[in-house]
Amino acid sequence: MSANDKPTHERGKCPACGYIFDCATNVDDATALPKIGDISFCVKCGSANQFDEHGVIAIDESKLDEEARQEIRRIRRAWMKTRGSEYAS
Ligand SMILES: [Zn+2]
Numbered sequence: 048m049s050a051n052d053k054p055t056h057e058r059g060k061c062p063a064c065g066y067i068f069d070c071a072t073n074v075d076d077a078t079a080l081p082k083i084g085d086i087s088f089c090v091k092c093g094s095a096n097q098f099d100e101h102g103v104i105a106i107d108e109s110k111l112d113e114e115a116r117q118e119i120r121r122i123r124r125a126w127m128k129t130r131g132s133e134y135a136s
Contacts, residue, residue, distance in 0.1 A: 059087070059102040063094035071098075086115060090120050095119045100120065 060067050066089060073079040081087070087096045087103045096103040106118060 061089040061091060062096055062105040064090060064092035066091035093123055093126055
């Protein structure tokens with residue numbers, strides 16, 4: 048593990064699928080630590096969630112601003128490519 052892929056969050060649970068993750072990485076800055084209010088993207092199910100003081104909570108994407116929704120769509124498209132055609136629509 049290099050300094051650039053160090054985990055930034057120790058452990059959490061996706062509220063959408065229950066997947067237990069053992070780290071989180073900022074897509075723009077691998078050294079950044081998640082802050083309350085940051086968006087979390089589940090690599091297991093592709094849901095967007097949000098960090099709070101205890102971990103991650105479900106969010107309503109339609110209530111985010113357009114910039115955040117675009118960022119989530121961009122991440123989701125890249126994620127779908129890593130999953131293969133099984134998840135692409
Ligand atoms: Zn999930």
